[in-house]
Amino acid sequence: MNEEQYTVLEIAKEALKKYKVDETEGTLPALKKKIERIIKKYNYEPASEQKKSVYSKRIAKAYSLEVKNRIVDDLLFDYMIILSKDELLKEIENSNHYKSAVNSNDRIEHEFSKFLNKTPEEQNVMIENQKSVTCFNENHPFIREKKMEVMLEALFSKYYTLKIDELIDDANKINSLINDNQSFFDGAELREIARFNNWESYVEERE
Structure with a gap:
């Protein structure tokens, strides 16, 4: 029986699904770049040089189940948890x-x-x-922290709507720019960075 093998694209798709991250315009390309850098850093050798992905007709290198699990479960964890919409995952x-x-x-x-x-x-x-x-009470640190979280969320939700898809999309673009190790940024890239650093870019006032 042949060992399961995964292309970079398939590894990326599995990571998106596992961490409940929406596949927006910039998410998948940035994630694939991230995986390719991990593979290069850890010198992972492909199990196959010619595998056709279920998501693409192109032939690509594929990696073992063990490598795929290592990348998705451990090496991508910190990166994916930032993008995840799952609040329970974010608390871990x-x-x-x-x-x-x-x-x-x-x-x-x-x-x-x-x-x-x-x-x-x-x-x-x-x-x-x-x-x-023993039950929690109002003065327990966990309850105080949770109360503050609920109050802030309620206050924000009363006045604003968060444009989360745009935030994630721009985060991936900025991450790609930074990891490309460019010596300088052009005007358009500087505007993207300025937009990302301005919180007002990602909220809409409620009517």
Whole structure:
């Protein structure tokens, strides 16, 4: 049986799907460049020189399942988490925490399944035991931080709408400019950088 192999385009598409990032005009090209730099940096050798991607008729180099997983799960994590629209993912600081969260979710599902298989009397005992667990209060650091987040979000949403697609698109363009290691930027590129540094470029006032 042939080993699974992935072109740069296929790796990029999987990363977009995994981290719930929309494929806007600038996202995919910037992500492909990022992956190519990672491959070069770590000297990953292709498993095949001629693979036809499911997304393209062009023949391209392809990499092993192990390399693909290493790139998507670990080496791209910090980059993709910035672009992700998934707020739960954004709260996770690194890929190890991500894996821990996944395992934690599995444990929760397992415990819930065990609960459903208990008799009504046993379920009542479990519920009573759960009530004794220490609860958050208003002064807990987590609640204070969450309260501030909710208040800021509510205030912003009252007056503005965030143009998130444009923000992500421009972020990818700026990232490409920076990583191209140019010695200078032309006028159009400088205007793009100035636009990106101005928060007003990405909000619309609510009527």
